[in-house]
Amino acid sequence: MLPENLKKELQDRIAAVDHPRELVVDVLFALQAHYGFVTDEAVEEAAGLLGMTPMEVDEVATFYTFVYRRPVGKYVIHVCDSVICWLEGGRSLQEYLSQKLSIAPGETTADGLFTLLPVCCIGYCDRAPAMLINKKVYGPLTPETIDQLLDELREAH
Amino acid sequence: MTAQVLFKNRHPDRIATLAEYRHSGGYEALAKVLADSSRQQVQQVLTDAVLLGRGGAAFPAGVKLSTVAADAPYPRYVVCNADEMEPGTFKDRVLIHADPHQLLEGICLAGFAVDAHEGIIFIRPEYEGAARILEREIALAEKEGLLGQNILGSGFDFDIIVHRSGGRYICGEVTAQLNAIMGRRPNPQQPPPYPTEKGLWDRPTVLQNVETLCCMPHIVRNGADWFKGLARTESGAGTKIFGISGRVRRPGCFELPMGVRLSEIIENHAGGMAEGSRFKACLPGGASTGFLPAEHYDIPMDFESLKQAGNRLGTGAIMVFDHRTCLVGVTLNLMEFFARESCGWCTPCREGLPVIRELLREIEEGRGKPEYVGVLKEMGRHLWNAYCAFAPGAAAPLESLLAHFADEVQEHIERKACPFG
Amino acid sequence: MIKLIIDNLRVEVPPGTRVIDAAEQAGIMIPRFCYHPALGAVGACRVCAVQVLEGSCRGIRMSCMIEAEEGMVISTTDEEAVAFRRQVIEWLMANHPHDCPVCDEGGQCLLQDMTVSGGHGRRRLPVKKRTHIDQHLGPLVVHEMNRCIQCYRCVRFYREYAGYTDLGVMGSAGRVYFGRRSDGVLESPFAGNLIDVCPTGVFTDRPSRFKGRYWDFERTPSVCIHCSLGCRVTVNTRYREVVRVEAAHDPQVNGWFICDRGRYGFPYASSPQRPRSARIDGRKSGVDEALDEAARRLSGIAQRHGSGSVALAASGRVCLETLGALTRFGSEKGWRGPFFRAGPRTAEALQSASKNLEEKISISLKDIEKSDFILLVGCDPVNEAPMLALSVRQARRRGAVVALADARSVQLPLDARRLALRPSQLTAALMRFAGKAVADGGAALSDRARGFLQACRDSRVDPAVDEQIDHLGLAARESRRPVVVCGTSAVAPDTPAAAANVARLLAAEGRKAGFFPVLPGANALALGLAGRTADHGAALREALEKGDVRALVVVETNLSELGFSADDPLLENLEALVVCDCLDSAAGRAARVFIPTQTVFEAGGTFVSAEARVREARPAFRGGTPVAQVSGGGHPPRTFSPDIPGADPLPAWQVLAALAREGTRVSADTLRKALPAPLCGAAPGKRLALPASAPDAFQPPEDPATAADGGLEVVVCEHIFGSEPLSRRAACLQELESAPRLGLHPGDAAALQLSAGQRVAVDCGRGVIEGEIEIVNEMARGVLLVPRLRGIDWHAAADGPLVVAVADIRSVKPNGES
Ligand SMILES: Cc1cc2nc3c(=O)[nH]c(=O)nc-3n(C[C@H](O)[C@H](O)[C@H](O)COP(=O)(O)O)c2cc1C
Ligand code: SF4
Numbered sequence A: 001m002l003p004e005n006l007k008k009e010l011q012d013r014i015a016a017v018d019h020p021r022e023l024v025v026d027v028l029f030a031l032q033a034h035y036g037f038v039t040d041e042a043v044e045e046a047a048g049l050l051g052m053t054p055m056e057v058d059e060v061a062t063f064y065t066f067v068y069r070r071p072v073g074k075y076v077i078h079v080c081d082s083v084i085c086w087l088e089g090g091r092s093l094q095e096y097l098s099q100k101l102s103i104a105p106g107e108t109t110a111d112g113l114f115t116l117l118p119v120c121c122i123g124y125c126d127r128a129p130a131m132l133i134n135k136k137v138y139g140p141l142t143p144e145t146i147d148q149l150l151d152e153l154r155e156a157h
Numbered sequence B: 001m002t003a004q005v006l007f008k009n010r011h012p013d014r015i016a017t018l019a020e021y022r023h024s025g026g027y028e029a030l031a032k033v034l035a036d037s038s039r040q041q042v043q044q045v046l047t048d049a050v051l052l053g054r055g056g057a058a059f060p061a062g063v064k065l066s067t068v069a070a071d072a073p074y075p076r077y078v079v080c081n082a083d084e085m086e087p088g089t090f091k092d093r094v095l096i097h098a099d100p101h102q103l104l105e106g107i108c109l110a111g112f113a114v115d116a117h118e119g120i121i122f123i124r125p126e127y128e129g130a131a132r133i134l135e136r137e138i139a140l141a142e143k144e145g146l147l148g149q150n151i152l153g154s155g156f157d158f159d160i161i162v163h164r165s166g167g168r169y170i171c172g173e174v175t176a177q178l179n180a181i182m183g184r185r186p187n188p189q190q191p192p193p194y195p196t197e198k199g200l201w202d203r204p205t206v207l208q209n210v211e212t213l214c215c216m217p218h219i220v221r222n223g224a225d226w227f228k229g230l231a232r233t234e235s236g237a238g239t240k241i242f243g244i245s246g247r248v249r250r251p252g253c254f255e256l257p258m259g260v261r262l263s264e265i266i267e268n269h270a271g272g273m274a275e276g277s278r279f280k281a282c283l284p285g286g287a288s289t290g291f292l293p294a295e296h297y298d299i300p301m302d303f304e305s306l307k308q309a310g311n312r313l314g315t316g317a318i319m320v321f322d323h324r325t326c327l328v329g330v331t332l333n334l335m336e337f338f339a340r341e342s343c344g345w346c347t348p349c350r351e352g353l354p355v356i357r358e359l360l361r362e363i364e365e366g367r368g369k370p371e372y373v374g375v376l377k378e379m380g381r382h383l384w385n386a387y388c389a390f391a392p393g394a395a396a397p398l399e400s401l402l403a404h405f406a407d408e409v410q411e412h413i414e415r416k417a418c419p420f421g
Numbered sequence C: 001m002i003k004l005i006i007d008n009l010r011v012e013v014p015p016g017t018r019v020i021d022a023a024e025q026a027g028i029m030i031p032r033f034c035y036h037p038a039l040g041a042v043g044a045c046r047v048c049a050v051q052v053l054e055g056s057c058r059g060i061r062m063s064c065m066i067e068a069e070e071g072m073v074i075s076t077t078d079e080e081a082v083a084f085r086r087q088v089i090e091w092l093m094a095n096h097p098h099d100c101p102v103c104d105e106g107g108q109c110l111l112q113d114m115t116v117s118g119g120h121g122r123r124r125l126p127v128k129k130r131t132h133i134d135q136h137l138g139p140l141v142v143h144e145m146n147r148c149i150q151c152y153r154c155v156r157f158y159r160e161y162a163g164y165t166d167l168g169v170m171g172s173a174g175r176v177y178f179g180r181r182s183d184g185v186l187e188s189p190f191a192g193n194l195i196d197v198c199p200t201g202v203f204t205d206r207p208s209r210f211k212g213r214y215w216d217f218e219r220t221p222s223v224c225i226h227c228s229l230g231c232r233v234t235v236n237t238r239y240r241e242v243v244r245v246e247a248a249h250d251p252q253v254n255g256w257f258i259c260d261r262g263r264y265g266f267p268y269a270s271s272p273q274r275p276r277s278a279r280i281d282g283r284k285s286g287v288d289e290a291l292d293e294a295a296r297r298l299s300g301i302a303q304r305h306g307s308g309s310v311a312l313a314a315s316g317r318v319c320l321e322t323l324g325a326l327t328r329f330g331s332e333k334g335w336r337g338p339f340f341r342a343g344p345r346t347a348e349a350l351q352s353a354s355k356n357l358e359e360k361i362s363i364s365l366k367d368i369e370k371s372d373f374i375l376l377v378g379c380d381p382v383n384e385a386p387m388l389a390l391s392v393r394q395a396r397r398r399g400a401v402v403a404l405a406d407a408r409s410v411q412l413p414l415d416a417r418r419l420a421l422r423p424s425q426l427t428a429a430l431m432r433f434a435g436k437a438v439a440d441g442g443a444a445l446s447d448r449a450r451g452f453l454q455a456c457r458d459s460r461v462d463p464a465v466d467e468q469i470d471h472l473g474l475a476a477r478e479s480r481r482p483v484v485v486c487g488t489s490a491v492a493p494d495t496p497a498a499a500a501n502v503a504r505l506l507a508a509e510g511r512k513a514g515f516f517p518v519l520p521g522a523n524a525l526a527l528g529l530a531g532r533t534a535d536h537g538a539a540l541r542e543a544l545e546k547g548d549v550r551a552l553v554v555v556e557t558n559l560s561e562l563g564f565s566a567d568d569p570l571l572e573n574l575e576a577l578v579v580c581d582c583l584d585s586a587a588g589r590a591a592r593v594f595i596p597t598q599t600v601f602e603a604g605g606t607f608v609s610a611e612a613r614v615r616e617a618r619p620a621f622r623g624g625t626p627v628a629q630v631s632g633g634g635h636p637p638r639t640f641s642p643d644i645p646g647a648d649p650l651p652a653w654q655v656l657a658a659l660a661r662e663g664t665r666v667s668a669d670t671l672r673k674a675l676p677a678p679l680c681g682a683a684p685g686k687r688l689a690l691p692a693s694a695p696d697a698f699q700p701p702e703d704p705a706t707a708a709d710g711g712l713e714v715v716v717c718e719h720i721f722g723s724e725p726l727s728r729r730a731a732c733l734q735e736l737e738s739a740p741r742l743g744l745h746p747g748d749a750a751a752l753q754l755s756a757g758q759r760v761a762v763d764c765g766r767g768v769i770e771g772e773i774e775i776v777n778e779m780a781r782g783v784l785l786v787p788r789l790r791g792i793d794w795h796a797a798a799d800g801p802l803v804v805a806v807a808d809i810r811s812v813k814p815n816g817e818s
């Protein structure tokens, strides 16, 4: 169940626009932030808020890279696997991450902290090889910077 | 250093402030236009300046604006395309981070030119930082009467909102983007009707790239001739932001005259080729342009010259590959990207690209058969009959690989392994 | 007309024709997957590519996406076009499973055809096939996503065309998935069309799964007889059994689609319970013997009590031939009837609907799609005439205003304006509406019409709704093609006539106005045109009570439709009850003489749909017990005989001829000719020659508003699944039936101190209806909804909107005690 204040906040935003559907991604992001990912229930809630059918919301939700329809960890690592990062050794970095976290791409660590998702070019080719953690960019990466980052995040937790 | 127009206020470590922007002449164009220009005059100066779209398709911006009929219905919209998801491209992000008000003024001017009252910046989720900057600066501009109701006392209203994407490359395509904004599946939609006639919510909508919009205030302020004079070549106009990456010493974004030579960009601005690297080829304008082989190392970088060379300037995102880079591998990586990002609407793209990717993988990993080359050529040609420009974009690197680097492909097949290890 | 050249052939087509259709007219079938004439062009599959040699868009183009232009030159055989089309197929086949041997689509698979004709035969691609997880979508449709070629036809039909929301497309790129958000029964009662619409085997027919292939079936053109619209269907039979029914294209009526009642309603024909032999006083007999015996008893009774002591009863499911036989032999013998409908109200409503259909205002479903204002009065399209709902939806998609005036909370796959009114208010409401919708009536109005218009202007319904009605009337003023659709079961007897009169008024103003009745039964219009108002169940009841009727011949009718229960004590007054039917019914079991009849699949037959269109069903097979039900179901059969087992049933009209001692060799043609005009001129495919003007046109109703003082008007509601006597026997549809509940407005429920789920008994005078209460928002106040579903004794209220006093409603415990 959506907490009242979040619901109210979204309702206010929706009431302020001419076309509620315009906010579907924003609402999904908000629900994702609340639930951790977009649950089936969240799809229905979004539909209710936006005056769409759940199917219409799901058709959109399942389209996008940054809308997670399955559980993810606290930190979602989007590691770029497109051409410039690949050229700069991105593949071995991804393998390094996999090995460090003991997960395959697409998986979440047992402690629920990290999810590793290879994605296409994140627009930081000048900082290749690069990755995003919860939409914050890091690069150019080396095994050392990765070690350090993961340690910091673990500690922060 | 050549003339810096869009990067005039760029600082290595921070965002230009509104005060800095205004100090450098910012919002003067808007003030002038609001005071004494007509919609047609703005359209005309942009047309005369030959401002070609910087988002890849090189469509003349002034012409696009003028296709919104004077008696078209309201509300009308301006959409700023800050999706920038094509591999190798990052100039729009740099532009926003350098001088956000330049973009806001550009959107507002485009709005004035078509009598729109709402601007929407469509931005990819990876650029959350840029999205926040824009939201903050929009609020500032509103406070100073540069946006919002009754701008500069002129009676003209214009609001800008930031629309966050959920993240898919196809959302960069005009019609897909409009669907995305409307909360629908972002499948493209073939015109007619054109968005300038029936776009968002069936209302006239003009969509332009970030860089295109950023050019507008300067053109309006300094005139068409000034803008054309910025270019190095007759065929070009203005400056261009080149984002250079790959095997160069100093990857990054540089504002240079349109028509500057490729060799000059690499050697003078990007610090030359990386240690021990020799230039083999580059993708001159993003992932959906073709490989430009070494024979064109000196080519003037403008739309016309690249067209002559059978290629495209695209977004001006130059990806440089050296003699140790396996271009089959590069193409395989690109096909991986295209296959993953297809919207899934039409057969050539949804089905063709994964098949092409697999054939390239076979070749790259030493399982290629000689007949695959012919199959790939055929399929590359057929990608052009897809529903939108996405799949033809994917065809560009593939077809140029097969045309210019046939030997490299052949070598993979004969050796049953990648020659680059 | 536009002239163009396609493959060196000169083609002429109307402006706006797509090249793919222009080619088809010239006999050139350009391949297509995503294009469907009803769903439009979206350019997704790219298999319809042609070369445009001359025209505004030269080069390889999708023929579904471009319109024919004057002087255009098109080549479909161009080398590049052929190569590209072959490539599209190869790409699609790269992921399509090679499971044709076990796929029910085999033989009628567009992908199969295109693969073969496109010349793609050898696999050159080293790719793994993508796989998906299938969903369970309910008892009708099987889902096998691996076969999908992503033409998007399914979602375009389901969502855009039909207006249901639980099927969609999820994911992107090569991962797009067509299905529901999770497993579950498809909500649309038109879901079966997915099977026809899907060009390959993603959606296939569950009940006929693995029962045979296209080429195994005998395919016969037929007509659906599960409601009054008369949709065209194709009947597939094999091994003496109807295996599958598919939609057949009829541009004027159902277009390309049918509803699930029509598609899955057929299993009654091969039910193991279907009576195949005759019975005399409970003992099995040969059909000839039973016919003889029945004829003997009938003539005996006629001799003893007069020929009028023999009565006939029929229903909306008898065909025109049988109706002809009833008419001819009835009058020859001096028998009474045929009786049909429960009582005077329903009989009158049917008569008023049928007799008011005249040439000028009579329209087709296709016309409804093109109309710009639709007023639905006392009819529930999805449940009473399902395909009508899709026609109304197409009009709505084109911008038509749709309004509905009804006592029920009618559910439509579109948004409509609603007026919740009791049946007794509908006539006055219609008239008030017309008073506003008609501006001045024009100078051309006859005196009678003017009088009617004046009555409309004076009409009052209820201060609470008058304003809404006026709004609606004013909204209709702008319309160029207004249509009034009127039902016959939830209305007052004079409502259909008023609806027709309103259409006439609108037409008199020079608009293209129409009247469309929704009737009870496939041949109800014919019954309405042929029968007499006075011959209804209540009159029969009276005659039985008085002893005027001593013998009853029930032809293809359930006694409940006449307002009788099967154990009605009155039936004991009969000396002879003769039942002729193809169904195993309570009446049949109670019959002294029972004679089995053939179904429409064996006998064929002619029907007249609600829009007065003559529909023909051809015999689909010769009859007999399905092979699966004899000799242990083995095939070929292990026993041999010169006759077809179980083939005793005769067409009902032959049965009637035999009962009248006319011999069974009477021709169907002569029987149709025995009917009164215009029925006697019925020619298949044509519309009946309707009168230019109905005799009672513009007759103002006598006393339009009759309020229900302190009582509740009872409305018997038809459901798409479970109400209609033939289709309710289909096991697959039984799974989809709603729970039978008595509907009340929240306000009435509160006033009666009843809550949802509570059981009540309602004394209707003729019987007691017992059931659970359901609170229904959006329905009218002062109304009790009784579903025509098993588990509810609805026939006790079968004569339309009678009024029950509040005192007659009492709460009961589940076991029936007060
Ligand atoms: C698949 C695809 C992706 C595209 N992505 C972008 C993009 O990210 N940003 C952009 O400005 N234009 C993109 N374009 C080009 C746009 O369709 C359009 O031409 C452009 O935004 C118009 O603006 P301009 O005229 O100012 O360049 C893309 C085109 C295609 C076919
Ligand atoms: S080419 Fe086709 S599948 Fe690809 S993005 Fe365009 S429409 Fe979608």
Ligand code: FES
Residues within 6 Å of the ligand: C031, C032, C033, C034, C035, C042, C043, C044, C045, C046, C047, C048, C049, C062, C063, C064, C065
């Ligand atoms: S039929 Fe024309 S693209 Fe599918």
